[in-house]
Amino acid sequence: MSVEPRSNFLRTQIQADLESARVNALVTRFPPEPNGYLHLGHAKSISVNFGLAEQFGGQCHLRFDDTNPEKESQEFIDSIQEDVHWLGYQWEGEVRYASAYFGQLYEWAMYLIDQRLAYVCDLSAEEARQYRGTLTEPGRNSPFRERSSEENRDLFARMRQGEFAEGARVLRAKIDMGSANMNLRDPILYRIRHASHHQTGTEWPIYPTYDFAHGQEDAIEGITHSICTLEFEDHRPLYEWFVEHLPVPHTPRQIEFARLNTSYTITSKRKLKQLVDEEVVDGWDDPRMPTIAGLRRRGYPASAIRHFCEEVGTSRSDSTADVAMLESAVRDHLNQSAPRAMCVMKPLRLTLTNLPDALCLEVRNHPADPDFGGRQLWMGAELFIDQEDFREEANKHFKRLVLGKRVRLRGGLVIEAERCEKDADGGVTHVFAKCVTFIPGADPEDGLKPKGVIHWVSADEAVPATIRRYDRLFGVPEPAREQDLMAAVNPHSLVVIDTAMIEPELVNANPEQVFQFEREGYFVADRYDHRSDRPVFNMTIGLRDTWSASHG
RNA sequence: UGGGGCGUCGCCAAGUGGCAAGGCAGCGGGUUUUGAUCCCGCCAUUCGGAGGUUCGAAUCCUCCCGCCCCAGCCA
Numbered sequence: 210m211s212v213e214p215r216s217n218f219l220r221t222q223i224q225a226d227l228e229s230a231r232v233n234a235l236v237t238r239f240p241p242e243p244n245g246y247l248h249l250g251h252a253k254s255i256s257v258n259f260g261l262a263e264q265f266g267g268q269c270h271l272r273f274d275d276t277n278p279e280k281e282s283q284e285f286i287d288s289i290q291e292d293v294h295w296l297g298y299q300w301e302g303e304v305r306y307a308s309a310y311f312g313q314l315y316e317w318a319m320y321l322i323d324q325r326l327a328y329v330c331d332l333s334a335e336e337a338r339q340y341r342g343t344l345t346e347p348g349r350n351s352p353f354r355e356r357s358s359e360e361n362r363d364l365f366a367r368m369r370q371g372e373f374a375e376g377a378r379v380l381r382a383k384i385d386m387g388s389a390n391m392n393l394r395d396p397i398l399y400r401i402r403h404a405s406h407h408q409t410g411t412e413w414p415i416y417p418t419y420d421f422a423h424g425q426e427d428a429i430e431g432i433t434h435s436i437c438t439l440e441f442e443d444h445r446p447l448y449e450w451f452v453e454h455l456p457v458p459h460t461p462r463q464i465e466f467a468r469l470n471t472s473y474t475i476t477s478k479r480k481l482k483q484l485v486d487e488e489v490v491d492g493w494d495d496p497r498m499p500t501i502a503g504l505r506r507r508g509y510p511a512s513a514i515r516h517f518c519e520e521v522g523t524s525r526s527d528s529t530a531d532v533a534m535l536e537s538a539v540r541d542h543l544n545q546s547a548p549r550a551m552c553v554m555k556p557l558r559l560t561l562t563n564l565p566d567a568l569c570l571e572v573r574n575h576p577a578d579p580d581f582g583g584r585q586l587w588m589g590a591e592l593f594i595d596q597e598d599f600r601e602e603a604n605k606h607f608k609r610l611v612l613g614k615r616v617r618l619r620g621g622l623v624i625e626a627e628r629c630e631k632d633a634d635g636g637v638t639h640v641f642a643k644c645v646t647f648i649p650g651a652d653p654e655d656g657l658k659p660k661g662v663i664h665w666v667s668a669d670e671a672v673p674a675t676i677r678r679y680d681r682l683f684g685v686p687e688p689a690r691e692q693d694l695m696a697a698v699n700p701h702s703l704v705v706i707d708t709a710m711i712e713p714e715l716v717n718a719n720p721e722q723v724f725q726f727e728r729e730g731y732f733v734a735d736r737y738d739h740r741s742d743r744p745v746f747n748m749t750i751g752l753r754d755t756w757s758a759s760h761g
Numbered sequence: 762u763g764g765g766g767c768g769u770c771g772c773c774a775a776g777u778g779g780c781a782a783g784g785c786a787g788c789g790g791g792u793u794u795u796g797a798u799c800c801c802g803c804c805a806u807u808c809g810g811a812g813g814u815u816c817g818a819a820u821c822c823u824c825c826c827g828c829c830c831c832a833g834c835c836a
Contacts, residue, residue: 213783215774215775215782215783216774216776216782217775221777242835244836274836276836279835280836333834334833338832338833343763344762344764344831345762345763345832346832375834378834388764390765391764391831391832392831397833400834401834402834418833418835418836439766439829441830442766442831443765443766443830465766467767520774520783520785521785522773522784524767524773524774524775525766525767526767526774526829527766527767527768527828527829527830528772528773529773530772530773530785531771531773531785533772533785534772535785537785537786540797544798545798549795576794576797577798577799606796617794619795650794661794662793662794662795662796663795725795725797727795727797728795728796730797752795752798753798754796755796755797756796760796
């Protein structure tokens with residue numbers, strides 16, 4: 210089930226770096242800002258960074274890039290660690306924090322000041338924006354650009370002491386206001402924030418920006434390959450500028466790859482939050498959410514998510530992977546790992562008119578893997594089958610139960626429908642059938658084998674259960690492009706069925722345990738809501754269906 | 762319109778001058794006590810376009826076209 214690592218530009222590059230001894234051993238890092246829940250896009254980054262370290266016998270760090278206290282919290286730090294673990298990865302050593310390097314970063318800022326490569330700028334945010342110029346016009350030098358090192362040291366030290374108001378001053382690198390690369394137009398290194406930080410409390414009234422922090426964090430940790438997404442490409446010259454001008458202990462290198470987009474899904478934090486806030490979903494871990502917590506609650510195996518990330522590849526071209534690839538990986542893994550069971554979604558009473566005694570059937574838990582063992586199922590005269598599996602009359606394409614026709618009850622006998630009862634509206638309420646065979650697994654003696662098999666549960670033993678059937682949250686392939694996101698929400702993304710009847714053993718399912726309900730799909734015992742006296746299963750994904758689409 | 766990237770099958774994606782991998786989707790057929798799984802077969806004479814170099818080009822050169830990113834004291 211594991212996928213062979215396939216060739217991609219990162220592996221090629223790392224291989225070359227190792228062979229040329231540019232680096233001795235690979236060290237990567239997954240550096241989320243703890244300001245939200247991880248989603249499928251993060252899973253890709255995690256799989257790239259941890260996967261590379263695994264493949265090349267290197268290390269991967271987990272580092273919280275916590276340089277902006279206002280948006281971050283401990284809650285996210287905890288959930289991110291849980292998600293990374295759940296995905297099957299373990300970071301090297303302790304969890305790292307950018308905030309743990311604030312002291313070193315401060316010293317390096319002073320170093321740049323001494324080198325006359327950084328200065329305190331008193332321009333307001335609005336003024337700074339005007340001085341920056343535009344994409345086609347160069348910027349102008351700040352009037353504060355030529356302050357002496359002494360004055361800059363004093364001012365920066367006082368910024369650090371908390372003497373100034375937020376927005377009053379910033380520390381900037383002195384690079385080139387005329388650069389065609391906006392990031393080099395005297396980028397901001399530090400800003401004043403009188404905010405409490407989840408790790409450092411009120412120790413720091415100034416916080417380094419991403420640009421001033423990231424490469425140096427990498428250097429401190431000995432990261433050899435700092436892998437990020439394409440939008441940071443323009444930041445690379447700045448990343449390198451700091452590494453070059455500062456006395457850092459290592460020389461990390463930034464490499465960018467295209468972020469993962471998946472059809473029918475959205476990964477914008479703002480939009481996901483909107484879904485939660487407007488109660489379109491039941492929370493960040495709603496089984497319809499593309500968050501790791503949501504995918505987990507949906508029953509998607511971590512191994513399938515890893516498989517998908519590997520299969521989709523890693524390149525530098527913007528692309529949108531078909532969500533069908535993810536679904537295929539999920540079915541693939543679950544087909545092999547999920548024990549089979551039976552669940553009747555819409556029960557229709559079936560009476561076997563000529564069954565002498567209840568039978569105890571021995572049923573396999575997996576059709577292809579004997580290691581799953583078997584279970585005993587009682588088949589009495591009173592059963593439930595699905596309403597969808599019976600018709601009074603039908604053409605030959607309908608391979609289920611039809612009046613006067615035969616069908617096999619999964620794991621049991623071959624029966625033939627004799628008659629049915631209907632309610633005032635003409636809906637079938639009860640089917641009567643006779644057994645054509647009486648030995649489980651046997652074929653009819655007259656040689657007329659049924660062409661269909663349907664699932665069933667014992668009316669006496671089956672237990673009622675709540676089934677939550679999920680479908681795609683959005684009805685359009687690129688919801689991110691929708692002007693009105695809410696209008697693109699699939700109104701049938703969740704259908705709750707309270708009338709389902711399950712095999713009795715299923716009440717003992719462990720939370721998060723996935724079963725294949727035969728002929729229906731894969732279903733997971735809800736992590737939080739499933740109880741033996743009140744079973745709740747979430748539909749992970751349906752079985753591949755090449756019939757109903759073309760035949761209704 | 763400045764700078765930086767990216768264009769290989771419906772969707773991903775290998776390929777780095779020598780016969781265009783693979784996966785997903787799709788389509789045919791076989792097996793099957795799940796209309797599932799599994800198995801077999803089909804699915805790019807052509808790589809955004811046009812020129813050029815070469816015995817030979819998706820790969821090198823030139824021009825053109827399209828898409829993405831950058832003007833936060835976010836990351």
